[in-house]
Amino acid sequence: MTEKPDLRAAILAAAKKEPSATRAEVSAHVRLVLTVAAIGLAVAFFVLGGVTLGDRPASFVVHVALVWSIVAAASALLLLRRGATGLGAPTATLLGVAMAVAPLLGASYLGLHVSEAAGIGHDHVGALSHPMCFIMTLVFTIAPFAVFAALRRGVDPVHPAATGAIAGAASAAVGGVAITLHCPISSDLHVLLGHALPAVVMLLVGFALGPRIFGVRAAP
Amino acid sequence: MASFTLQFGGAAPSMVARVARVARVGMSGMLGPCRIGPAPGHGMTAWLMADASASSKDSTALRLREAMERYAQGEDAAFAELYDLLSPRLLAFLTRMTRDRVTAEDLMQQTFLNMHRARGRFAVGAEVTPWAFAIARRLFLDSTRRGKREVLERGERGGDEDDERSIFDLVEAAGATAEELVDAKSLAIVIEGALSELPEQQREAFALIKQEGLSVAEAAGILGTSVGAVKLRAHRAYESLRTALGKKGRAPS
Numbered sequence: 001m002t003e004k005p006d007l008r009a010a011i012l013a014a015a016k017k018e019p020s021a022t023r024a025e026v027s028a029h030v031r032l033v034l035t036v037a038a039i040g041l042a043v044a045f046f047v048l049g050g051v052t053l054g055d056r057p058a059s060f061v062v063h064v065a066l067v068w069s070i071v072a073a074a075s076a077l078l079l080l081r082r083g084a085t086g087l088g089a090p091t092a093t094l095l096g097v098a099m100a101v102a103p104l105l106g107a108s109y110l111g112l113h114v115s116e117a118a119g120i121g122h123d124h125v126g127a128l129s130h131p132m133c134f135i136m137t138l139v140f141t142i143a144p145f146a147v148f149a150a151l152r153r154g155v156d157p158v159h160p161a162a163t164g165a166i167a168g169a170a171s172a173a174v175g176g177v178a179i180t181l182h183c184p185i186s187s188d189l190h191v192l193l194g195h196a197l198p199a200v201v202m203l204l205v206g207f208a209l210g211p212r213i214f215g216v217r218a219a220p
Numbered sequence: 221m222a223s224f225t226l227q228f229g230g231a232a233p234s235m236v237a238r239v240a241r242v243a244r245v246g247m248s249g250m251l252g253p254c255r256i257g258p259a260p261g262h263g264m265t266a267w268l269m270a271d272a273s274a275s276s277k278d279s280t281a282l283r284l285r286e287a288m289e290r291y292a293q294g295e296d297a298a299f300a301e302l303y304d305l306l307s308p309r310l311l312a313f314l315t316r317m318t319r320d321r322v323t324a325e326d327l328m329q330q331t332f333l334n335m336h337r338a339r340g341r342f343a344v345g346a347e348v349t350p351w352a353f354a355i356a357r358r359l360f361l362d363s364t365r366r367g368k369r370e371v372l373e374r375g376e377r378g379g380d381e382d383d384e385r386s387i388f389d390l391v392e393a394a395g396a397t398a399e400e401l402v403d404a405k406s407l408a409i410v411i412e413g414a415l416s417e418l419p420e421q422q423r424e425a426f427a428l429i430k431q432e433g434l435s436v437a438e439a440a441g442i443l444g445t446s447v448g449a450v451k452l453r454a455h456r457a458y459e460s461l462r463t464a465l466g467k468k469g470r471a472p473s
Contacts, residue, residue, distance in 0.1 A: 007325055007328075007329070008300075008303060008304075008307070010329065011303060011328075011329050011332050011333070012299065012300055012303065014329065014333055015299055015332065015333060015336040016296070018333065018336065018337070020336050020337045020338075020339055020340065021339075021340040022292065022293060022294035022339065022340050023292040023293055023294075023339070023340045023341075023342075023344075024293070024294065024340075025340055026340030026341050027340075082343040082346055083441065084346070084347060084437065085346065085347050085350040085351070085437060085438050085440075085441030085442075086342070086343045086346025086347055086348075086350065086351050086441070087350055087351060087354055087441035087442065087444070088441075090440070090444055090445050090446050090449075091444040091445065092445070092446075093446075151341075152341070153341065154334075154337060154338050154341070155338045155341045155342070157334075157351070157354040157355040157357070157358040158354050158358070158441065158442065158443070158444040159444040162444075215358070216334045216338070216355050216358050216359070217334075217362070
């Protein structure tokens, strides 16, 4: 099937008229976003109080942060890995992993709490502590989500909602690491509601925003 | 069971091409030989276009990767090369999806503009064809969701008339008998009918692998599913087509 010569000319002219970033320009932009995000996350973390152990053993905090970092890294890797076709993992895999992030965070915390810090964290926790930590965790997710958006903006024609979902969940896992280091409360309920639950919220937010951020769209 | 071979000279228009492609499935696909039309030696010019050789496909893929790489790095002239390498297949794919030439051209323009916008984020060393097809498919799905169905339906009617004219002209030009002409036409209708009755997922898998010539992995990437799932869908589609052809006495020999 052959197309009209004027169609070719029209498409080439339209592309010429519309500026688009080259790979070097995108790399520079991503580096800038990464730097700003890292600084922003660090500033937010230290402004909010930095590392606070409370009555938690240091090894316990390190282990929780390490396991949650592994969850964050694994989900981010799946998000960024494109494979031979350049189109990424199947939709079901992305959604499955995104949905597994919050349960993994929660289950790993409960397991480590029982094995390494049994007997602590059972004191009464103020009712406002849960929403406070919940909001702080969400604040910590902004920077990593911005980095993922800068890396994959407008290039996913297959499953942008699933990409958004896993970007949200991975960002929440990064936020979870930060809040784990910062929040001294080790109550199981508090960690589940204030530290792990944001992964579910971010999954939904990412799923909803994914097509706009990561998706390919027709010209208006 | 009767053995048929549908044979024409020259370039095949859309309907004939579709018949041919479906026929080729039998030869290169899962179920062994399948020919459409009277057996060889019955007066029609040799036809059934051979599949592009593997080396030719590799060479095109390599040229596409190189052109995309240069374009991603900022060499604007490489866009024309990308266009020339991709546009025939993309336009054929979109025309088949939309059944309307104007809509297909519009979607192809948007596909190339999306590739242009995202060039800086294109993964180093990734295949260009699956990405381009995935963009085209996404834009097609979005356009149908935006209520452009009426355009497609108009195009579908027009397309059928074009196809009918093309196949009659071609068979006539090839010196076919009226019987052969009717035979080819009725077979094409059976195939088209069977294809249109397939579930969307099966039809897409079949179209990408058997009609567009993409690999199973590429089709899986475009459809956002696993290789196994695509194989299963294509196999089921092929079985359905085989059954439909069998009912009409056209089953692969």
